[in-house]
Amino acid sequence: MQTRLSNIKHLSRQELRQAIANLGEPAYRTRQIHQWIFSHRAATFEEMTTISLELRNKLADQFRIGFPILADCQQDGSANDPFSTVKLLLELDDNEKIETVLIPSENRMTACVSSQVGCPLQCRFCASGQTGFKRNLSADEIIDQVFSLNDFIRTKHESNEITNIVFMGMGEPLLNFENLKESIEVLSDQSYKFNLPQRKITISTVGIIPGINELGKSGLKTKLAISLHSASQETRESLIPVASEFSLTQLRKTLSEYTSQTGEPVTLVYMLLKGINDSVEDARLLVKFSRSFLCKINLIDYNSIINMKFKPVFNETKDMFIQHILDAGIHVTVRKSHGASINAACGQLAAKGTQKAENRNNL
Ligand code: SF4
Known part of the structure; x- marks a missing residue:
């Protein structure tokens, strides 16, 4: 039986450099090949006309260039509505599936991308956490989500492009x-055909302190969002189990250091859950937590997920919460929920892949 060649795109830049050196080629070839793959998006080695035929043949003997398969495409609303949310189910090399979401608005085309297959953290309100953790995504698997959404947009309007990326999908x-860092460096490389300024990219975390420290030191100029959801340690732990490892006191200190280091405010994301984190006392604790560093607050509605016990709050409760934050002089926005009808909204991505793959390869 013929063995399947490995996908060259899965190599990190360091691994690609090593592979090229092993072929006896000079280091500058690495950059050329990387550009062919991630800027020109070559599907075969034959297309790489700036490198010698001999090297192209050597590469083709050892590697293939793989792409995710579009297993399903769902749209929230009419296909003709330019502002309807779109969810793509992508099948990876090892048959694992991930979801990636396009959130269009009047002046933005936002790609909401996944960073892992499943998620190990099991936040109580999130479908991704309930599916279990399979593995991390490689940098190219993250990049290909953006490219897939960009291709989708282009089928509608040739001049449109992804304008923002948020790491708020699965994982x-x-x-x-x-892999996150490498994907961002590639997606923001100004010498590549597709590139976005790093300030248009937001990383969302539940508050993994070592990761926030690493991000602060990394030199990346991305934005940071913290899924806070409660400023009471006890309530937060009941929603986000990993919060027991990273206390609110530690998180506040880390965010103070991060904002001093980067000069950038962080966004505190707070999903209002009826009877859980929506009281006047909860609002008071949130204001208190927010005071010690540069931040803004983003309130979001809960999107119902089958088999989960949470409920969204009434508008009056939301108004009270907003007023309390405004009275404290803190900037607050209320994010409209997108894509709930196709389970594409915050916390709803599960990549079950139960739908028939009717739209396979139809980008
Ligand atoms: S909210 Fe984020 S960190 Fe928590 S389970 Fe879902 S994907 Fe994982």
Whole structure:
């Protein structure tokens, strides 16, 4: 039986450099090949016309260039509505599936991407955490989500492009830091055809302190969002089990250091859950937590997930919460929920892949 060649895209830049050196080629070839793969998006080695035929043949003997398969595509609302949310189910080399979401708005095309297959953290309100953890995504698997969404947009309007990226899909990005960093460096490389300024990229974490420290030192200029959801240690632990390892006191100190180091505010994301974190006392604790570092607060509605006991709050409760934060002089926004009807909203990604793969390869 013929063995399947390994996918060259899965190599990190360091591994690619080593592979090229092993072929007896000079180091500058690494950059050329990387550009062919991630800027020109070559599907075969034959296309790499700036490198010698001999090297192209050597590469083709050892590697293949693989792409994720579009296993399903769901749209929230009419296909003609330019602002409807789109969810793609992508099948990876090892048949694992991940979801990635396009959130269009009047002046943005936001890609909400996954960083892991499943998630090990099992936050109580999140579907991704309930599916279990399979593995980290490689940098190219993260990058290909953005490219897949970009291709989807282009089928509608040739001039449109992804304008923002948020790491808010499946997985905890700061538990996959090296691949996260490499994917961001590639997606923001100005010499590549697709590139975004790093300030248009937001990393969302439940508060993995070593990861926040690493991010602060990394030199990346991305934005940081913290899924806080409660400023009471006890309530937070009941929602986010890993919060027992990273206390609110430690988190506040880390965020103070991070914002001093980067000069950038962080966004505290707070999902209002009826009867859980929506009282006046909860609002008071949130204000107190927010005072010691540069931040803004983003309130979001809970999207119902089958088999989960949480409920969204009434509008009056939300208004009270907002007023309390505003009275304290803290900037607060209320994020509209997108894609709930196709389970594409915050916390709803599970990549079960139960739908028939009717739309396979139809990008
Ligand atoms: S909220 Fe984020 S960290 Fe928590 S289980 Fe879901 S994907 Fe994982």
